[in-house]
Amino acid sequence: MGIRIAILSDVHSNWPALQAVGKHLPNQSPDAIYCLGDIVGYGPDPQECVQWIQANANIVVRGNHDDGVVKVAAGQEVVDHNHIAVLAMMKNLEKLSKDDLAYLGQLPYQMFFETINLIISHGCIHEPEGWDYIRYPQEARGQMQFMQTRFACVGHTHQPTIWTGSNSPVRLSYPHEPYKLSAVQKHIINVGSVGQPRDRDPRACYVTIDFYQRKIVVRYHRVSYDIESTIKGLNQMGMQGLLSRRLGLGI
Numbered sequence: 001m002g003i004r005i006a007i008l009s010d011v012h013s014n015w016p017a018l019q020a021v022g023k024h025l026p027n028q029s030p031d032a033i034y035c036l037g038d039i040v041g042y043g044p045d046p047q048e049c050v051q052w053i054q055a056n057a058n059i060v061v062r063g064n065h066d067d068g069v070v071k072v073a074a075g076q077e078v079v080d081h082n083h084i085a086v087l088a089m090m091k092n093l094e095k096l097s098k099d100d101l102a103y104l105g106q107l108p109y110q111m112f113f114e115t116i117n118l119i120i121s122h123g124c125i126h127e128p129e130g131w132d133y134i135r136y137p138q139e140a141r142g143q144m145q146f147m148q149t150r151f152a153c154v155g156h157t158h159q160p161t162i163w164t165g166s167n168s169p170v171r172l173s174y175p176h177e178p179y180k181l182s183a184v185q186k187h188i189i190n191v192g193s194v195g196q197p198r199d200r201d202p203r204a205c206y207v208t209i210d211f212y213q214r215k216i217v218v219r220y221h222r223v224s225y226d227i228e229s230t231i232k233g234l235n236q237m238g239m240q241g242l243l244s245r246r247l248g249l250g251i
Helices: 015-028 046-056 064-073 083-093 098-105 137-144 227-236 242-249
Strands: 003-008 032-035 110-113 118-121 151-154 161-164 170-173 179-182 187-190 204-211 215-223
Touching: 003 015, 015 046, 015 204, 015 215, 015 227, 046 098, 064 083, 064 098, 083 242, 137 161, 137 170, 137 187, 161 179, 227 242
Parallel strands: 003 032, 118 151, 151 187
Antiparallel strands: 003 204, 110 118, 161 170, 161 187, 179 215, 204 215
C-alpha cells in the first residue's frame, strides 16, 4: 500500500480558487496535504487563505511572497520583487493579523521526508531562500545535483511541469493522465498554482502523488472556480489591470 499526498502551491490570496480546491480535495482521499508556499501576495483575500492552510495543511513551507509580506511588516526592504508584487504585499498586510504574520514568519524554507524519498521547497532545492526558478534543463540539472532524494516538489513558476532524468533532464508539460516515475532516477515535480496559473489554463491546479517503495504516481488536477469573484476583489483593492487579465487568461 502506498501513501497519497495532495500538494498545492502559489495560492496567492485567491480565496475562491482555494475554496474550490478545498471542495475537490476530499474526492481524492489524500492521507495528507502539503503546501509549498506563496499563500499570500497578489490576490485580495490573504487572511482567509492563510487560515485555511493553517487549519488544513499538514506540512507547509515558506514562499517568497510569504517571506516578503513578513519583511514588509517588519519595515525591511524587499528587493527581489517588482513594484506590483510589493504593492500587493502592502495591500495584503492591511488584512493580516499579528497571528497570521507570526504563522508565515515561522514557516521553514524546505522539508525533507526520508521515508518517501521526497524533498519540498517553494522554488528550488539548493539555497531555497534564494528563490531561484527551475525553468530550463540546465537549471533542473543543477538543482538535481543537490538532491539527496529521488523526488522533489516545487512551485514558484506557476507552471505544472515534470523534470525527469538526472543527467539530462527532460521537461514534460503536465500529463493529463497519471504519470509513473521510477526511483531509479531523480525527478522534480512542479505542482502548478492554485491561485494564479500561468500555463494558459486559468483553472486552479494541484497534484496528488501516490508514493510506493520504488516509484510514485503523479496526478494533476484542474479545478474551475469563480474567477470573476476574485477579479472583483482585485478591483476593490485597487489592483485591477495586469493581475485581473492574468487570472482570466492563465498567463
